[in-house]
Amino acid sequence: MIKAGKIRLFSLDRRQILAILLSCLATALSLKIPLLLKQVIDHGKMLSRTSSLGQIGFCLLISSLLEAGSQYLLSLAGDERIRDLRLLLQEKLLRLPWNYYKENSRGSLLSHVLNDSSVVKDFTVSVLPSALVSLLTVAASLGILLSLDVKMTLVIVLTFALIASSAFPLGKINEHFAYQNQAKLSRVSADLDENLANIKLIKLTNAQAGVLQKFRGDLQDLFALSRKTDAVFSVTGPLQTVLTLAGFLLILLYGSQRLANGSLSLGMLSSFIMYMFSIISPINNLGNFYMSYAEAQGSLKAISDILAQADEADPGQELPKDASYLKVRALTFAYPGSQDPVLRDLSLDFKKGAKTALVGPSGAGKTTLINLLTRLEAGYQGQILLGDLEAKSCRLPAWRDLFSVVAQDNNIFAGTVADNLLFGLEKSVSRSDMIKALQVANLWPELDLDTRTGEGGWKLSLGQSQRLQLARAYLRDAPCLILDEATANLDPESEAKVSQAVDRIAREKIVIIIAHRLSTIANADKIYFLDQGQVQAAGRHEELLKQLPKYRAYVEDQLRPLESR
Numbered sequence: 001m002i003k004a005g006k007i008r009l010f011s012l013d014r015r016q017i018l019a020i021l022l023s024c025l026a027t028a029l030s031l032k033i034p035l036l037l038k039q040v041i042d043h044g045k046m047l048s049r050t051s052s053l054g055q056i057g058f059c060l061l062i063s064s065l066l067e068a069g070s071q072y073l074l075s076l077a078g079d080e081r082i083r084d085l086r087l088l089l090q091e092k093l094l095r096l097p098w099n100y101y102k103e104n105s106r107g108s109l110l111s112h113v114l115n116d117s118s119v120v121k122d123f124t125v126s127v128l129p130s131a132l133v134s135l136l137t138v139a140a141s142l143g144i145l146l147s148l149d150v151k152m153t154l155v156i157v158l159t160f161a162l163i164a165s166s167a168f169p170l171g172k173i174n175e176h177f178a179y180q181n182q183a184k185l186s187r188v189s190a191d192l193d194e195n196l197a198n199i200k201l202i203k204l205t206n207a208q209a210g211v212l213q214k215f216r217g218d219l220q221d222l223f224a225l226s227r228k229t230d231a232v233f234s235v236t237g238p239l240q241t242v243l244t245l246a247g248f249l250l251i252l253l254y255g256s257q258r259l260a261n262g263s264l265s266l267g268m269l270s271s272f273i274m275y276m277f278s279i280i281s282p283i284n285n286l287g288n289f290y291m292s293y294a295e296a297q298g299s300l301k302a303i304s305d306i307l308a309q310a311d312e313a314d315p316g317q318e319l320p321k322d323a324s325y326l327k328v329r330a331l332t333f334a335y336p337g338s339q340d341p342v343l344r345d346l347s348l349d350f351k352k353g354a355k356t357a358l359v360g361p362s363g364a365g366k367t368t369l370i371n372l373l374t375r376l377e378a379g380y381q382g383q384i385l386l387g388d389l390e391a392k393s394c395r396l397p398a399w400r401d402l403f404s405v406v407a408q409d410n411n412i413f414a415g416t417v418a419d420n421l422l423f424g425l426e427k428s429v430s431r432s433d434m435i436k437a438l439q440v441a442n443l444w445p446e447l448d449l450d451t452r453t454g455e456g457g458w459k460l461s462l463g464q465s466q467r468l469q470l471a472r473a474y475l476r477d478a479p480c481l482i483l484d485e486a487t488a489n490l491d492p493e494s495e496a497k498v499s500q501a502v503d504r505i506a507r508e509k510i511v512i513i514i515a516h517r518l519s520t521i522a523n524a525d526k527i528y529f530l531d532q533g534q535v536q537a538a539g540r541h542e543e544l545l546k547q548l549p550k551y552r553a554y555v556e557d558q559l560r561p562l563e564s565r
């Protein structure tokens with residue numbers, strides 16, 4: 001299992017080392033073949049010829065088997081490596097603060113988890129082992145060649161030095177392209193994700209043409225880059241072939257001259273040519289190594305950047321058993337990078353068995369307050385207290401267990417109604433418990449446990465999706481229920497069903513409602529009227545109507561028909 005901070009490009013596990021050893025053995029056997037061939041050619045005796053041919057066959061067979069074993073082990077190591085890397089990234093992504101997701105697009109994160117991990121895996125389990133084996137192959141071949149004939153060996157080294165020097169500048173160009181390619185691929189992935197996530201908006205605003213144009217632009221950028229890479233590759237291949245052939249001819253010319261003056265046997269020349277061919281591919285591997293290394297370094301950097309991010313703070317203090325009183329004292333908060341606080345010096349009390357409504361115009365800071373209470377946002381001044389315990393000092397999962405949130409935005413995911421009910425629950429829940437939850441939320445028998453909800457709850461009506469969230473909240477049974485009322489108007493029947501469900505689930509709980517509907521506001525035990533990040537007044541609806549003209553104006557504004565606002 002890979003650990004964060006332990007991802008290195010130059011690290012080999014035991015399985016990879018074994019695979020490299022097998023591959024080296026296979027190479028050693030195959031390097032013996034040209035020598036055996038030399039014997040077959042140079043020694044006329046049939047007996048020696050047959051036994052050498054037999055040995056060649058044996059070497060071929062065993063080296064193929066060893067190579068197959070090595071490949072299997074490396075593939076297995078690769079499969080494990082990519083599984084572990086992706087898991088590590090997903091674990092990390094689940095622990096990062098919520099703010100991180102506001103700054104980084106989902107598409108590029110997807111690209112890091114899927115593509116970059118694959119590049120890193122390829123390097124560590126394929127490129128690196130094969131470069132090591134190549135290096136050993138080249139060194140061993142040159143050793144054998146030197147022992148056979150120094151001058152011929154020097155001609156071969158000279159030839160390959162020539163080939164390598166031509167490949168190096170092309171490798172440098174490719175390295176530059178590899179970096180750009182990763183960045184552009186991540187942008188394409190980000191755009192694609194955004195387009196799919198906003199498909200409804202795209203359709204309703206007829207934005208297909210604009211969206212397609214932007215996406216085409218991204219693809220065109222990627223295409224332009226691929227074209228350059230293709231151009232370099234199309235030169236690299238033939239150039240290497242021509243240079244290799246030229247080298248081959250040089251060796252053949254020099255060899256035939258030596259053959260003519262009797263200083264080299266035909267068998268020796270044949271084995272030299274065979275050795276030359278056997279080191280072409282390892283030398284190419286070594287030539288491409290730097291480019292793959294540069295690409296893998298880019299991917300590793302993207303992965304390491306994610307892994308180096310600080311997790312959500314989780315100090316570790318357990319919660320008191322009595323979770324009946326939530327207090328906010330002198331709370332001030334500004335979003336990161338902003339000097340202007342969106343909440344200023346707020347003090348509020350939320351009690352068990354009471355419905356507290358947060359009311360106020362758009363942008364007043366209601367959602368921000370909820371995000372601070374649930375610790376999605378951090379970095380506030382002042383205090384958020386459960387009893388006498390400060391939120392910041394509590395274990396984060398335990399703190400989040402305090403809340404069930406019924407949100408306006410899409411908190412339903414693709415699956416069945418039952419999948420959605422059970423989401424995040426660790427306790428075992430029977431089918432009859434789930435049906436009870438649907439009944440409490442006024443959803444039974446309207447929806448069945450096996451009804452499919454569609455991506456983001458698209459197959460459900462707004463009222464159904466709210467009631468399904470309420471049913472989930474019922475099963476979760478957290479001490480504090482937070483309701484962000486949908487601004488979209490529900491029809492009176494749905495609204496009545498939702499309010500009945502809330503009343504059933506909210507008994508004996510701290511209930512906090514971001515309230516938009518007059519019926520909810522009027523029904524609340526206490527209302528905090530927020531404006532510009534401050535509590536303007538607190539009390540029951542009738543009291544606030546009398547006390548605060550601004551509140552009265554707000555309520556009248558809420559009641560006025562939309563077209564006259």
Ligand SMILES: Nc1ncnc2c1ncn2[C@@H]1O[C@H](COP(=O)(O)OP(=O)(O)OP(=O)(O)O)[C@@H](O)[C@H]1O
Pocket residue numbers: 102335338342360361362363364365366367368369
């Ligand atoms: N991530 C963010 N970064 C910077 N500013 C933000 C961020 N999220 C919200 N804000 C700002 O904080 C202020 C309060 O926003 P908030 O969403 O809490 O208001 P609200 O009362 O819930 O509004 P609404 O009723 O429209 O949902 C707004 O001015 C908003 O622009």
